[in-house]
Structures are given as structure tokens and as C-alpha cells.
Amino acid sequence: MSEPFFELKGSLFPLSVIxxxxxxxAGLQTALEKKLSQAPGFFHQAAMVIQLAPEQQNIDFAGIKQLFTALKLxxxxxxxxxxEQKQQAQAAGLAVLRLGQDAKPTSSASTAAEKQNDSAAASVQQVPMHTKVVEQNIRSGQQIYAKGADLIVRGAVGAGAEVIADGHIHIYGTLRGKAIAGAAGDTGKRIFCHNLQAELVSIAGHxxxxxxxxxxxWNKAACIRxxxxxxxxxEL
Structure with missing residues (x-):
């Protein structure tokens, strides 16, 4: 009888940093609820990290963790x-991460990472993208997803509507809702619209x-990248 397979690998995933x-x-709840009201579906069960400052002391990490759970985060x-903050956060069951300059790799590791990123970008560019065309306005509550394709909307995207594409997004009207390009992780994708009034724009998780x-x-033609x-x- 074969042994159960188990493998542990390092990987990178997009995290929202607060x-x-x-x-x-009270302050954090007010700020989070305001942001969630702007794009509730986008942040549902979103993974997040809080960036701390040295002067922030006596933080109720256990209470904050419960608050996030209550808000579906x-x-x-x-x-x-x-x-001190590290000890308190770990006692509440939170991971302690490093961001920014502290997380930079050594020069040799950085060179290897850049080569890997260049290779990944090249492989993404080699994948042919199809185009999905929508010949109408996208109304509130509607969601359009162009999987493995660019998306062209020959109309407006209303408030509360959502357009998603693995490729670029072109909107020949007003963008009032949410537009998410590069949904498969390609940061080279862009959003083009003739009138920017969006609730949210996203490219590859950013x-x-x-x-x-x-x-x-705002209220003008724009290119988002x-x-x-x-x-x-x-400018568009």
C-alpha cells in the first residue's frame, strides 16, 4: 500500500493590505463597512493583511480577528x-508577514525571480486571446465574464453591474460599475472606457x-493599467 502523498511548496497569492x-x-469597523458597501461582492471572504506602525500599541488583535469574521473577511x-506587536498578534492566531523593503530577496534571488517573471509573461503573451462582444448596456445586478478573452462592451456598465475578463476590457460608454481585467493574473491587461465613473477597477487582483x-x-475617457x-x- 503506497504512502499518502504530501508536498509543501512556497507560493505567492494576492492579499489586500490595510x-x-x-x-x-470601532474605528476599524466603520472604515471596513464603508469600503464593503462600495463593493460587497468583490470583498466577500477576501484575504487581508493589516500593516502596522510602531506607534500603534495596545491593539486588540483577537477582537479585530472576530470583527473580520463577522464581516465575512x-x-x-x-x-x-x-x-511586542508580533507576540500579541501570534497569541491571537495571526501570521506575521513582512512587506515592502524587508521582503526584498537577495540580488541573486531577485535576478532569478525576474527571469521567472519574464518567462511567465512571455508564456502569457503567447496564449491567443479571443474577443467577447456585448452589444448592449450592462445593467445593475448583471455580471459578464469573458473567460480566456478580451471583452468589448458597446454600451455602458451601470452602477451595481460587473464586467470581468481574463484579457483587456473595452467599454464604449460610461463605466459606473465594476471592471476587472486580467482576472487570470496577467498584469499586462488594461481597462479602456469612454467615461470613468467606476465603483471599482481591478487588474490581476490589484x-x-x-x-x-x-x-x-474622473468623468473622462481613460486607460487603466x-x-x-x-x-x-x-489618457485613452
Missing amino acids: HSSDLTL VLVGVANASP YWLSDSLQGDF MQDDSIVIG
Whole structure:
């Protein structure tokens, strides 16, 4: 009789990182509920990490963990914790992670990672993308998913509607709802729209909510893309 198979491997997964100056239960609950109301479906059971600052002391990590569970969120752990914060977080059953400069690999490891990323990007580009075309407006409550394809919407995407594509998204009208491009993980995908009023835009797991979008290109034609691991908005 063969032995049961078991293998442990390292891997990377997108996690939402919370930055907040107020980590009291009341303050955190108010901030989270506000964000969840903007895009409830997108954040359902989302894995999250709280980034800490050294001056933040006496944090109720156990209470925060219960709050996340009550809001249908998954608190994986904390990042950049001081020794005291680390001990308290681990006592509450949370992982302690490192983000930013602390998590940079050595130069040799970095070179290997860059080669691996270049190879992965090349293999993604070699996969032919088909195109799904929608000849109408997308109304509130509707969801359109272009699996393994680009998505063209020859109309508007209403508030409460959601368009998702493994490829690029082109919207020939107003984008008021949610647009999620590169759903399969390709950060090279983009979102194009003729009028940006979105509730949420996301590329390969990176996202911005409407309050972050309301800048120079709000109510204008825009192109949304990734640059240096961050979403940027430019002219269409």
C-alpha cells in the first residue's frame, strides 16, 4: 500500500493590505463597512493583511480577528510588526508577514525571480486571446465574464453591474460599475472606457475603489493599467 502523498511548496497569492491610523475596533469597523458597501461582492471572504506602525500599541488583535469574521473577511495576519506587536498578534492566531523593503530577496534571488517573471509573461503573451462582444448596456445586478478573452462592451456598465475578463476590457460608454481585467493574473491587461465613473477597477487582483479614482480622469475617457505593481490611470 503506497504512502499518502504530501508536498509543501512556497507560493505567492494576492492579499489586500490595510493601512489605517485607527485600529480600534470601532474605528476599524466603520472604515471596513464603508469600503464593503462600495463593493460587497468583490470583498466577500477576501484575504487581508493589516500593516502596522510602531506607534500603534495596545491593539486588540483577537477582537479585530472576530470583527473580520463577522464581516465575512479573512484576516490572514499582520505586517511590519514590532517585537511586542508580533507576540500579541501570534497569541491571537495571526501570521506575521513582512512587506515592502524587508521582503526584498537577495540580488541573486531577485535576478532569478525576474527571469521567472519574464518567462511567465512571455508564456502569457503567447496564449491567443479571443474577443467577447456585448452589444448592449450592462445593467445593475448583471455580471459578464469573458473567460480566456478580451471583452468589448458597446454600451455602458451601470452602477451595481460587473464586467470581468481574463484579457483587456473595452467599454464604449460610461463605466459606473465594476471592471476587472486580467482576472487570470496577467498584469499586462488594461481597462479602456469612454467615461470613468467606476465603483471599482481591478487588474490581476490589484484594485482601486471610486474614492481613489476621482482625480484628473474622473468623468473622462481613460486607460487603466499596471505600472510598478500599482494601478495608474492615463489618457485613452
